[in-house]
Amino acid sequence: MTQPIPASPQDSPFARKLTAFVTLSQNDLSVMSDLYRRRRKFAVGIDIIHQGQTDQSAYVLASGWACSYKILRSGGRQIVDFQIPGDFLGLRSVLFRTSDHNVEPVTPVRASEVTQGELLDAFSRTPRLAAAVLWAASRDEAMVVEHLVNLGRRTAIERMAHFLLELNARLRLVGMADKSGFLCPLSQYLLADALGLSAVHVNRVLRELREEGLVTFQKGRVTFDNYDDLVTLAMFDRAYLDHDGPLLA
């Protein structure tokens, strides 16, 4: 589940991810390595970002999985997305006065803390990195849009298939999966809160997908038994993840 911390900035999941958008120069990598300086650890059960709190830092996730969610005044919770190595945690929080969401670890997490000042300083040293971070934020938004379509227009089984294919594509970009599948630490409760289903429903949908020979989620591993048919079922078009880079030389 966890990955060894890479020795050099260009091997980091963050750099691998941004390389889908921009060819990173030595200067870009040097500015990025400054953003890695303050590495912190978070245990499961302790929020990394708090909804309603001001003066939050953002983090670049180095290893482990996290999830972002909103608590409603009615007491319910909606998981917005999961974060994997290379993703920002709380990028919005570092730009907004008040964080509008929570982030908590799904597994033990190592992440580098970045303040607003450090981020703006990095932007002025390399505007290409600013463009790359804007690209990453746009990709995050594109995923939330897909999750909106998931909830609004897809059946439970299509939703689950789409979700597993998206996770696989994201993990492949940072070298943590291949087309055969991936290690997945998500419980059925987390899947339920992300997909707007009950845990019982999640269990039924996963059984259906397995019995139809499409995908098996067992013992912390997702195995694609028939990748192409799963793509057809989910109407999965990975263009919105924009992984065929770099666009910017």
Next chain:
Amino acid sequence: MTQPIPASPQDSPFARKLTAFVTLSQNDLSVMSDLYRRRRKFAVGIDIIHQGQTDQSAYVLASGWACSYKILRSGGRQIVDFQIPGDFLGLRSVLFRTSDHNVEPVTPVRASEVTQGELLDAFSRTPRLAAAVLWAASRDEAMVVEHLVNLGRRTAIERMAHFLLELNARLRLVGMADKSGFLCPLSQYLLADALGLSAVHVNRVLRELREEGLVTFQKGRVTFDNYDDLVTLAMFDRAYLDHDGPLLA
């Protein structure tokens, strides 16, 4: 519905909006006015941005309303958001190889075309503008997250109330509304596609809101009859719009 085009960059809706995040310097304003050079007009019924197309420009909306939406392979459509003056149209499209969504005018639109090269050039001339555009993109994402919560966790009447309060807050930021209400060109069909309801259901929900003395949507105008009670019903907390700036002096 439409606004006169402002004579100076600092009076533009785009500048008014970004001022919620950053105090714009003379240099920032001069770079922004370069982004306004190629003003174009779009009639209703003609897509401004096309899903699946490459090499798209982005636009800064100067006057009129637009909407962004996705067409599913199944043929259905999901409206992701509406855009008002000061908003970007297709910011993701200008960074991605392939646009993952469509944008079409809701009313006649005037908008300034911005290419990827122009945007990156502007970032290198003023990294503060890069931060402000990242803020604007983050705010767009925060709104999509709220729409996700809308679909996942709110009833039809709460959803409509939240949606009208959000639009009002956004329009107030660019000087096109006050607490009493706003001019609104959206049809019940557009509301339905945005809120995941049928047009008949939209009609019923609007009647309920009117009969309870909360809000009246008639003849292209939304009038808040009891703003505070509407906020309570919708559990509307405008922190996610981050309008209390500027944060960055």
